[in-house]
Amino acid sequence: MPELPEVETTCRGLAPTVTGARILRVTVRERRMRWPLVSGFEALLAGRRIKRIHRRAKYVLLEMADRTLMIHLGMSGSLRIVAGETPPRLHDHVDLVLDSGDCVRFNDPRRFGSLHVVQGNIEAHPLLAPLGPEPLSADFDGATLQRATRGRRVAIKPLLMNAKIVVGVGNIYASEALFHARVHPWKLAGRLSVEETERIASAIKAVLEAAIRVGGTTLRDYVNAEGNPGYFRQKLYVYERTDQACLVCDAPISHRVQGQRSTYWCPQCQPGRTPRTARRSRRGAAQ
DNA sequence: CTTTGCACCTGTTGGC
């Protein structure tokens, strides 16, 4: 579900409620996540005050004096603020009940998400340490991307989704950014020109920023901290638009599975070849 | 080292 804009939107939505609040108690209804919740998870948080909330890659970080609660939303997770007495619904796995009477509620049908309590330097955590630069920071630009692509024989689209290269770019925004950069998703990363990596880096920033501005993309599950969807879906140019007319040139949008993920592109705006392996099923946005 | 494919889960959808 969530890529960087959705995680960022979640953080911003939680911030006013969570910043400075004390966690009175923690209720866990399901410990089986991507990584099972450690025994004693609740006690590691109860009574602690949240100093601030921020984000690294797709992780939500709730920072306390000497520890950090690190939450990943996986494919189907969400964090919402509800009133303390709100009865739990299906897949409401974890509650943080705050001294304000509000409750931070973690819901995740597929349970690909995770929650870790990290003591000490958060950036040194094994899940964070290997991560690449933040796409919206000055640490990421055309030159960074150019350097990262040299000698790579992977196609650019899966490379963009590799968090060691750059974090936060998932399946939707990878296709969207390549469309705006006018680069074919199957183009080999190592063969990109300086101009192309420049355009891709700029497109990534532009697309992510635009998505954040409207609260992210909701396809099916995603809701922000208030339970509302994001509206970037209306601004998607290729994702889930198979066979529909390109909004720029009218050509029908193409779709193909690439590295087990759906890839969408405009064959006219993004000229290039797809390797001629077996065609796979196509599934447009019927809605 | 890089690249590829699987696995983890539940829910929804489309075709027969």
Place this chain on the structure above:
DNA sequence: TGCCAACAGGTGCAAA
């Protein structure tokens, strides 16, 4: 109506 296969905003890990 029912059943089943395919697919879904992620990503660590093992195998090649």
